[in-house]
Amino acid sequence: MSEIPRPLLEIRNLAVDFRTTYGNVSAVQDASLSVAEGQTLAIVGESGSGKSTTAMAAIGLLPRNGRVSSGSILFDGEELVGMPEHRLRRIRGRQIGLVPQDPMSNLNPVTRIGTQVAETLLVHGMATSRNVDVKVVEALEAAGLPDAAERAKQYPHEFSGGMRQRALIAIGMACRPRLLIADEPTSALDVTVQRTILDQIGRMTEELGTAVLLITHDLGLAAERAEQLVVMHRGKVVETGPAAQLLEDPQHPYTRALVKAAPSVAAVRLQPGAFAASPDERARHAEEAFAAKADSASTAEDTGNIVELRDLTKAYKIRGRSEDFYAARNITLDVPRGRTVAIVGESGSGKTTTARMLLKLIEPTSGSMTFDGMDVANLSKEQLRDFRQRVQPVFQDPYSSLNPMFTVGRIVEEPLSTYKRGDSRARAARVRELMDQVALPHSMLRRYPSELSGGQRQRVAIARALALKPELLVCDEPVSALDVLVQAQILKLLADLQAELGLSYLFISHDLAVVRLISDYVCVMKDGELVEAASSEEVFTNPRHPYTRRLLASIPGNELEIYDEDPDIAS
Template sequence: MSEQTTTPGPDRSQRKHGTDPLLELKNLCVSFTSTTGTVEAVRDVNLTVYPGQSVAIVGESGSGKSTTAMAVIGLLPGTGKVTGGQILFEGQDITNLKEKEMVGYRGSKIGLVPQDPMSNLNPVWRIGTQIKESLKANNIVKGSEADQRVAELLSEAGLPDAERRAKQYPHEFSGGMRQRALIGMGLAARPQLLIADEPTSALDVTVQKQILDHLDGLTEELGTAVLFITHDLGLAAERAEHLVVMHRGRVVESGNSLDILRAPQHPYTKRLVKAAPSLASARIQSAQQKGVETSELLTHRSLEGREEVIRVEDLTRVFDIRGAKGDKKKLVAVDHVSFGLKKGTTLALVGESGSGKSTVANMILNLLDPTEGKVYYKGTDLSTLGNKELFEMRRKLQVVFQNPYGSLDPMYSIFRCIEEPLRVHKVGNKKQREQRVGELLDMVAMPRSTMRRFPNELSGGQRQRIAVARALALNPEVIVLDEAVSALDVLVQNQILQLLADLQERLDLSYLFITHDLAVVRQTADEIVVMQNGKLVEHNTADKLFANPQQDYTRTLIESVPGLGIELGTGEGLDG
């Protein structure tokens, strides 16, 4: 198959928007200069966006999708520059405009909602001041009208009590509120095209859904075209009419979203569709509704007759809030939660940010003391153990954290990262520890030569494999996985989930999976515990919970998974 398979002429969704393109990329090439030479990040990309249309570029980290978008708005980082091809906006070539001319397009014709709301808002300026700056930069309103317009934009972006909110600082906003403020900014000058770069990747599914619904409504009302940049195929399928798949700087497939998802042509697209958790979940749901055998897609272990390795009884944690008075001084983060984790199975603890799930995990790991309630390990009450016994217990309970970039010491070699728990627990001599590190690297499918490297030389997925190897070093029985795959691309995420499943099978491990991603849970968990505002609201096997959620909150969580409602069949035609 040719490397680039693009749809000739406009597809159905494009024809609906008229025939003159708003944005056209013709054989666009972008390069970066590094110490080792020139890196071609984008190669011969062709892409068309029509007025009012939604288009998504999907692909893994490093596929060139964000670089393509930044070239359009003239904000290429570092040494990046357009080295070939054209960028046409309303028929005008804007490829090599001088900075001063490009400013005329930025904001007023092409808006941007950047990826990370925390690093894209100035922490020392009020939210209102930052929106005012964007209004000023585009000569939209002046003087006293500006405050009124800021409040209107924040209300429009779905923030209640906008005048008060405008006076607050970014740290006083939640992630979802910050993202709404950025959407308000991006649409402040009523651009014809809005580039949304991973606009919701850091947010809970329910908040993500609210923001995307809101963005859909706003852009529909204003007639704005949207170019989504995302690695989430479910989200792309649900939100964009037209899909462009990028791999290693090239477009490998392009066309109507649902057509591509139902019948991907390129081997890379097939791999993406097969690996996407939300789409795999959609296939499981669809297969179960049709009564098709789902063992190909999912294997749940029988829970009968298995002993409980962890039991939590009436677990409660109350925090004091500094500066608050009276009733508001206490925050009940976890409120009388009870459940058990059975040996050799996976129990997922799900809920939005602030639901108390990570606090429960920290109490199980003995990193936080419960205010009330007990944690039992194989019937032993952990609160009765002395320091020496607790130290021994830590060998049995290990953890893999969310961020593979923050959980490995950058000053330690990979060998030292994995060897450390062995050394701390005085396991073996130097030679035996070296042999054990080699075995652990084999287990997580990493070459033994990796032990001489440092974390910054590895990708996110490779680092997470090292974190898993370190967690396995002391032969634990229970591993707590705290959002362990949420920071990874879909293909890498799929590899790590597969690795965890294989290790569980081989070593009879028990997993406590902390996550807000129900699509991942659908594939991995035997049992699911749903938490909301510190309380346990539902507990069931994965199949029963998805087939028949008892609580409205659980139903909302499931319905918010992007792409879960897309009818995909059971994965036929996805080999490749």
């Protein structure tokens, strides 16, 4: 009989409270878990379930209004609850590494990436002033950053979202800690880079005996990478057990709901009416819209394209280089009216650059863009104001895209006020309607972004984008920060809204399972160029380009057997 490994991190009966203006809020209640040396344990659950709060409590990084009200946290047999701050600092970073969720707010925008990695190495005695530059390059290479020596000289704003996340991973792994707490470590990464990072974490676990506490909403990733799963719901641990067993045969109703909501590349395109924020009110409208869409399918060619991009190119001058860097080169694609076109590819492939050109946030170097027949590059001031109302963005990062000084209510109302839509009473009613659509309670209208989870912030961003009832939504990773239940809810909502309002979507994502659910057409980008473009069905069932096949093969958990109680529900 094999000996049970000794826990490296042991949490017993943990309770965490937050002091708010509305009284104490219990965020975690009676939570228990343990991670052994060399083991990977994943905590899964929806946004606000207490996953990140439990991890932050373990290393004493709760916000000032948070406290451990009861319970025990042992690291290598030593009690962390109540430990003096100066002793905790010696453990954090050196023995317990952290990869936080948000790459923008956790990187200093005015300090070079290499300097930030070097700081961690020097503070914890993992490098000297003589060899620190070499150690920095090694850490960045281990995190999957190409041209690490050059990247070390750059600033965070010169990195894509995925590259910033990799820089955070390099910082968290630099000291080769005994325990790595990874809070959504690959949520901003495409599947190929995601696999590189997770393989690196796996090698560290195997070679150094490092334990990993993985916090994720990606069930496929959790099932593939973790030996043990802990499922949290409303601050409580509702189920725990071996990962494969738990996902194949979940016992708790909440776990079953999580598994059934997980997107899959084997799924079919979402149809309108699959979800309704208030079923009795919206189901009839969705059904009618679907019937109308089916009736008009034969005349789809007559509806034309709402967006046409022709040979769109964006080049940047790079300091110290004679040749330009092409972020996007000769991009030609159409967005048919009332349809969804998805752009997929690795971080830095040019997906977001293409979207930002269409939104007129950056100017193209060459090429043309038309929206509803208008030349986007030469809009008058009045036309540009109209364009801004008809085309709305949902950005990738819900932390930096929301004004931290505004309440949620003011954030969602801001587009309505800016464009003078209705009186104050009508705007307030519209804000409440939007909160219902994205499944947020009206009580959140008085809160600030800092009081919300990452997934809740992204839902606020989506509500704001829908406020003006636009014709085109440019969605840049709109559900990457959401857990699978809310993700499924938002994707089905987008399908309903598209059918009801005739919306068109340009949908950018590194999550191919999500793209499978939402898209009619898929464009695959690599190194700034389009390498494949076809219908969603063709790309996923018969990919032609080797790069597309590699993307599909890299999806975590793609070959796992997943519980499916209802064959009509995609696992």
